[in-house]
Amino acid sequence: MTLGQTMPERTPKPESLMMSHGYKPELSEGALKCPIFQTSTFVFRNAREGKAFFELAYGLRERGPSEELGLIYSRLNNPDLEILEKRLKLWDGAEECAVFESGMAATATTLLELLKPGDVLLYSEPLYGGTDYLFRHILSRFGIEAVGFPAGRGIGAAETSLAGPDLKERLAMIYVETPANPTNALVDIAGCAKLARRLSRSDRRVLVAVDNTFLGPLWQKPLEHGADLVLYSATKFIGGHSDVIAGACLGRKELLQRIRTLRTFLGTMTGPWTGWLLMRSLETLKLRMTCQMKNARYVADFLKSHRKVSRVYYLGHLKPGSPDYAIYRRQCSAPGSVVSFDVKGGEAAAFRVLDRLKLIKLAVSLGGTESLAEHPATMTHADVAKDEQLRMGITDGMIRLSIGVENPDDLIDDLRRALR
Ligand SMILES: *Cc1c(COP(=O)(O)O)cnc(C)c1O
Numbered sequence: 001m002t003l004g005q006t007m008p009e010r011t012p013k014p015e016s017l018m019m020s021h022g023y024k025p026e027l028s029e030g031a032l033k034c035p036i037f038q039t040s041t042f043v044f045r046n047a048r049e050g051k052a053f054f055e056l057a058y059g060l061r062e063r064g065p066s067e068e069l070g071l072i073y074s075r076l077n078n079p080d081l082e083i084l085e086k087r088l089k090l091w092d093g094a095e096e097c098a099v100f101e102s103g104m105a106a107t108a109t110t111l112l113e114l115l116k117p118g119d120v121l122l123y124s125e126p127l128y129g130g131t132d133y134l135f136r137h138i139l140s141r142f143g144i145e146a147v148g149f150p151a152g153r154g155i156g157a158a159e160t161s162l163a164g165p166d167l168k169e170r171l172a173m174i175y176v177e178t179p180a181n182p183t184n185a186l187v188d189i190a191g192c193a194k195l196a197r198r199l200s201r202s203d204r205r206v207l208v209a210v211d212n213t214f215l216g217p218l219w220q221k222p223l224e225h226g227a228d229l230v231l232y233s234a235t236k237f238i239g240g241h242s243d244v245i246a247g248a249c250l251g252r253k254e255l256l257q258r259i260r261t262l263r264t265f266l267g268t269m270t271g272p273w274t275g276w277l278l279m280r281s282l283e284t285l286k287l288r289m290t291c292q293m294k295n296a297r298y299v300a301d302f303l304k305s306h307r308k309v310s311r312v313y314y315l316g317h318l319k320p321g322s323p324d325y326a327i328y329r330r331q332c333s334a335p336g337s338v339v340s341f342d343v344k345g346g347e348a349a350a351f352r353v354l355d356r357l358k359l360i361k362l363a364v365s366l367g368g369t370e371s372l373a374e375h376p377a378t379m380t381h382a383d384v385a386k387d388e389q390l391r392m393g394i395t396d397g398m399i400r401l402s403i404g405v406e407n408p409d410d411l412i413d414d415l416r417r418a419l420r
Contacts, residue, residue, distance in 0.1 A: 014090040015286040018279075022086035037079045042071035076264050077352040080275030087248055087282055090236070091217035092230050096256035097261055099248045099275065103213065103233025104130050105268035106247030106388025109139075111173070112263040114207060114255070119172035122162060122260045124151040124187045126392045127177050128211065128233075129383055135175075146168070151178065152185030154323060155195055162199075163353045171199050176227075177211040178220075178331075182340045182376040182400040184313045186327045193311045207255075213237070213367070219334040229255060230280030236367030240281045240288050246270050288369060291405045292337035298408040299371065299401065299415065300339045302399070308349075308419050310397070313340040337403040338366055340376070343419070350375055353399060356418035359410055366402030371411055373401050 023034045024198040028348055044050035053070035055061050063069075073078055081099055100106040111134070114119060123135060125148040135146035149161040162168045174196050177186040180365050189210055196206040209229040210222035213236050222230050234246035247270075264267050270278075300314035315335035318325040328335075343349045351371075354362050360371040364380050374380060381384055384394070403411065 004042065013022075013085075017090060018024075018087055018285065021090065022083040029219045032280060033275040034080065034083055034276070035072075037272045038134035039074065039078075039272075041073050043388055044070075045265070045285075057199050072293050074272065075269060077265055078272050078275065080272040080279070081269060084279050084282075085248075085273045087279065089346045091285075092212075092221055092250050094223055094230065094250035094251045094261075096420055097248060098260045099234065099246060099254055099270050099278070100263065101274070102245045103231070103235055103247035104134065104265075106231050106233075106249045107211070108134055108340045109263050109266055109268045110209065110231065110249045110259050111139060111144075111175075112142075112266075113259050115139065115142075115144050115172055118145050118170060120167050120170040121173050121175060122158060122171060123148055123175040124177055125149065126151070126180050126183070126381065126384065126394070127175075128181060128213075129380055130187050131175075131177070131211065133383070141201055149185045150185075152183070152324060152393075154192035155188055158192065158202075159195060168199055171196075172204070173207045173209060175209045175211070177214075177317060179214050179336070179338075181214065181338070182313070182380065182398065183267045184315055184338070184340065185393070186315075186324045186331075188327045189222050189225040189227055189331050196411035197226075207210075213266070214332075214338055217330055217335045218286060219293070219336055220332050222331075225331050228252065234278060236286070237292075237367065238240055238281060238285065238287055238367075239278060240285065240368060242365060242370065244274050244277050244281075246278055255372045288405060289337070290374075292367075292403050293334050293409065295405070295408045296335065296339050296403040299411055300335075302412045302415065306416075306419060308344050309341050310344050311342040313398075338400065339403065340398055340400045342395050343397040343399060347375070347377065350397045350399050351365045353415075358415055358417075359406065359414040360401065366400075368402070369405045371402060371404040371406060375401055376400050 025031060026101045028035050053072050055065055056069050057072060059077060084099055085097040115164050121144055123146060147161050149158040174192045176187045176192055193208050196208045200206045209227040210227045211231045212220055213223055213233045230250040233250040234248050237244055297316055300312055303309045304312045315328055343353055357373055363372045364374045377389055377396055377400055381394055
């Protein structure tokens with residue numbers, strides 16, 4: 001380094017910024033931590049300022065070069081939400097982020113904004129139950145046609161699903177959940193982005209949206225693989241303590257501006273208290289997800305060697321040479337902490353195991369600090385018809401585990417006793 005040269009600026013990693021980014025202590029009496037702005041409305045300094053804020057809120061004039069939307073009313077904006085969104089978008093490298101009162105609110109608001117009657121929505125199966133219901137029973141009422149394709153069978157299967165008359169011409173969005181729940185089957189995000197570009201026309205850009213709840217935001221970054229939007233149930237890893245319901249959508253500014261506007265009118269934003277809890281959670285996101293990911297490997301290896309377990313569904317066990325392994329190497333940086341397995345003996349045997357677990361609690365949901373176990377066929381996927389369940393690879397003996405931050409030997413001990 002010679003005199004006169006400046007050191008290149010190092011951009012800190014997201015985990016280094018989660019404690020301070022976007023917050024100015026001097027605006028809050030010097031408080032080190034961002035307070036909870038538990039207020040519905042904000043006082044304008046004068047009438048002219050109130051007018052200027054509303055002009056921007058309603059898009060009545062262009063935003064000045066360094067002008068930010070002033071605080072008006074907590075359905076539009078609130079410091080806890082704004083700072084949370086600034087922090088959350090760092091993990092995915094997104095331009096913009098909007099947080100919602102649930103993962104379902106994030107997905108519903110996003111799709112209602114971006115789809116219109118006559119559009120086709122192509123989606124990977126299986127999907128989270130709530131999302132599946134939204135697509136098939138609610139969006140259909142608005143004239144949006146949802147068409148499924150099986151995860152884990154390649155992009156060819158996705159295109160084959162569009163073989164019907166004019167489906168390709170009406171395609172507006174490809175919606176992907178990868179890894180799929182509960183089988184961990186993978187969908188190639190870059191492949192979907194390529195298909196979307198190929199089927200786009202100058203007046204109709206086909207968008208790719210990825211529900212990144214299972215591996216994100218640490219182990220999979222869909223925007224880097226060509227996705228337009230990333231969705232989260234922040235109830236899971238982002239919240240991480242099984243004590244809040246929340247969601248998020250991230251992507252380019254022009255899309256997020258539209259989504260945020262609909263959020264204002266549907267009122268699906270999260271409140272300041274939840275926003276504050278999520279900021280607290282983000283400080284330990286990497287610690288938690290790393291510990292859970294390591295624990296899951298011990299558990300998955302134990303299950304694989306157990307004589308009463310016929311199959312383990314775990315990304316860390318994918319075999320080189322298989323199509324899913326190639327996708328995994330391209331788009332995931334770690335196998336995460338959701339592990340499913342088949343117990344020999346079907347539902348009765350699976351129920352015996354679930355009823356005997358002590359440390360691992362019998363509950364749906366995932367991504368929290370505590371380990372959970374559930375039975376997809378009769379619980380999270382009970383709404384899926386039996387023949388469809390089998391087609392998706394959901395067996396009667398399958399148990400889904402979400403691994404927490406406990407000592408891995410205690411988790412293995414609990415499973416060993418339950419399987420005995
Ligand atoms: C939980 C979940 C959702 C829904 O999120 P909520 O916060 O419960 O509304 C959506 N997608 C996936 C993959 C989920 O696990």
